[in-house]
């Protein structure tokens with residue numbers, strides 16, 4: 001007897017794949033399970049960290065524009081949250097809720113894929129199924145970024161129909177904003193605070209940069225369409241060594257969210273021009289660099305996958321995700337990603353995260369049905 005879908009989910013939850021930890025064990029488990037079903041397996045290791053890998057599993061005739069099913073293997077931390085039991089030991093409540101870190105976001109979908117696909121005769125496929133299991137989605141979609149970059153180098157494309165099973169309570173989401181992180185370093189010269197003229201105060205320089213950035217944030221709120229424009233958040237600042245030393249260094253970190261379909265390069269240039277215009281105190285200097293980019297997503301209305309998912313969807317209108325996903329990166333390699341899956345984002349990232357057994361089983365049925373329609 002193959003494991004049931006909730007049993008598979010319990011196994012997946014037991015891998016404590018918080019983004020700061022390895023994903024090698026869960027990757028090996030998924031590779032073994034899908035290989036046993038007839039998939040061929042490729043691993044895309046992170047060149048900077050041997051404990052991080054993406055697993056890509058493929059079955060069926062190549063270059064047939066079949067279906068991508070994708071999810072991230074990592075989960076967010078549990079420290080400091082009021083969990084009522086071990087987050088990595090799945091519990092079943094009397095009302096059918098399955099509780100554990102990652103049940104909703106998004107190992108539930110991975111379990112649904114294991115279950116739904118195991119019911120199919122994969123030798124009869126007319127179109128290919130490609131499974132993309134990524135690492136480090138929760139900390140900036142690093143895994144899918146590296147995967148997309150690697151595939152682009154070899155000119156390889158993935159099938160256009162791409163289903164990312166984030167918890168959307170079965171609503172189809174086809175767009176989201178991106179996220180760009182930027183770090184600004186202000187430098188000055190240290191001196192005894194009794195002799196400020198001998199130094200150059202990097203924190204005062206940072207204050208001027210913050211004022212300029214705040215004006216840019218207001219400009220972006222008004223200049224771009226969308227409910228909140230392009231939000232720019234100055235999220236972190238640090239500098240100085242002691243109350244009686246003129247500080248020689250201050251670091252500012254900020255993030256902003258390009259709207260769906262909007263590239264980030266133009267916004268980065270605007271930010272750079274804004275920083276170039278800051279009137280810095282004598283003896284101080286400023287340098288900025290982009291820390292990371294998670295691309296936005298804008299999939300057109302009416303893709304073939306949307307047509308296949310719509311009959312199953314809880315609501316017919318498509319929506320916008322309030323968070324970034326691997327979809328922005330996968331769109332660079334031929335995919336038209338849709339975000340759609342069981343569970344609620346409202347309980348994700350929280351203590352006692354859960355998914356309803358009924359939603360999990362429904363997702364497995366939907367995986368099976370969509371593959372039957374698209375790939376047979």
Ligand SMILES: [Zn+2]
Nearest residue numbers: 072105106166
């Ligand atoms: Zn997620």
